[in-house]
Amino acid sequence: MYNMKKVGMRGVFVIRIEDDFDLEKIADSGQCFRWQRDGDGFRIPFRDSLLFIRKVGPQDYEVDCTEEEFDSIWRPYFDLVRSYRAIRGKIKKKDDPVLFEAAKLGQGIRILKQDPWEMLITFIISQRKNIPAIRQAVEAVCRAAGKKKTAKDGTEWYMFPSAEEIASLSDEALASCRLGYRDKYVRAAAEAALRGEIDFQKLSALSHEDCLVELQKLYGVGIKVAQCVSLFGLHHLDAFPRDVWILRVLDEVYDGGKNYRFDAYAPYNGVMQQYLFEYYRNKDAREVSV
DNA sequence: CACCAGGGCGCAT
DNA sequence: ATGCGCCATGGT
Numbered sequence: 001m002y003n004m005k006k007v008g009m010r011g012v013f014v015i016r017i018e019d020d021f022d023l024e025k026i027a028d029s030g031q032c033f034r035w036q037r038d039g040d041g042f043r044i045p046f047r048d049s050l051l052f053i054r055k056v057g058p059q060d061y062e063v064d065c066t067e068e069e070f071d072s073i074w075r076p077y078f079d080l081v082r083s084y085r086a087i088r089g090k091i092k093k094k095d096d097p098v099l100f101e102a103a104k105l106g107q108g109i110r111i112l113k114q115d116p117w118e119m120l121i122t123f124i125i126s127q128r129k130n131i132p133a134i135r136q137a138v139e140a141v142c143r144a145a146g147k148k149k150t151a152k153d154g155t156e157w158y159m160f161p162s163a164e165e166i167a168s169l170s171d172e173a174l175a176s177c178r179l180g181y182r183d184k185y186v187r188a189a190a191e192a193a194l195r196g197e198i199d200f201q202k203l204s205a206l207s208h209e210d211c212l213v214e215l216q217k218l219y220g221v222g223i224k225v226a227q228c229v230s231l232f233g234l235h236h237l238d239a240f241p242r243d244v245w246i247l248r249v250l251d252e253v254y255d256g257g258k259n260y261r262f263d264a265y266a267p268y269n270g271v272m273q274q275y276l277f278e279y280y281r282n283k284d285a286r287e288v289s290v
Numbered sequence: 291c292a293c294c295a296g297g298g299c300g301c302a303t
Numbered sequence: 304a305t306g307c308g309c310c311a312t313g314g315t
Contacts, residue, residue: 131309132300180296185313222312222313243309
């Protein structure tokens with residue numbers, strides 16, 4: 001626990017996180033679509049838990065769970081046992097000034113350990129959508145099929161639905177989530193899961209490459225979605241999803257990717273991908289405001 | 291191996 | 304009001 005020590009304890013307590021950790025940047029990084037801004041903090045749903053977390057000092061965060069819950073659920077979720085500062089330190093300015101700058105601006109981004117089933121459905125839904133639209137569609141699916149929960153403070157929220165819950169939706173109910181042509185992919189994935197054809201335990205034990213091959217056997221899952229599930233759901237940190245922004249930066253800066261040093265950053269190419277994604281997606285806005 | 295359709299929303303114009 | 308583009312994929 002080199003990057004975290006507790007400062008107090010109660011149902012609400014404050015933890016100190018000394019490693020790279022920036023809630024705003026993680027929330028904006030396109031890996032989680034259900035975080036909700038609440039006052040000066042965030043409400044974060046994960047499986048059957050809801051965490052409220054807010055920054056109360058340079059490295060201090062107030063959380064509304066017990067210490068045991070933080071250690072068993074949220075510390076793994078935030079991947080706090082790993083040093084992202086050390087990963088960032090692998091980037092040398094002279095080798096790659098663009099990635100160096102991206103990582104400087106993206107300091108604080110981490111790769112969350114999210115639920116693989118949720119990631120599969122979420123990234124199937126994500127195709128050809130922008131981030132606000134993904135948020136809306138995912139929330140609609142949760143409201144239509146997920147279990148309703150009430151947090152300790154009375155906040156009502158919906159769990160991400162299981163395969164059974166999604167499969168049991170009528171065509172009309174699923175259509176009401178406005179997933180467009182993706183609804184058939186979502187239904188197919190739920191039915192495949194019910195037939196026992198998706199075993200995330202087995203997938204996470206496979207090599208990253210074999211894992212991608214297996215995921216792509218699912219209807220509606222191509223290389224991009226497979227990489228996202230692998231990175232954000234199975235925590236294969238070398239997975240490198242290529243969305244339009246990454247293809248753009250590879251094309252414009254790295255000669256179509258030929259000059260990008262994948263070998264130098266293995267097995268953390270996925271972390272670098274997050275820095276580049278964030279950097280390039282916000283490039284225009286940054287240039288206008290500066 | 292190239293297109294191309296298919297939904298719907300965010301966002302700039 | 305209107306068109307363009309979005310963390311793609313399957314079909315032809």
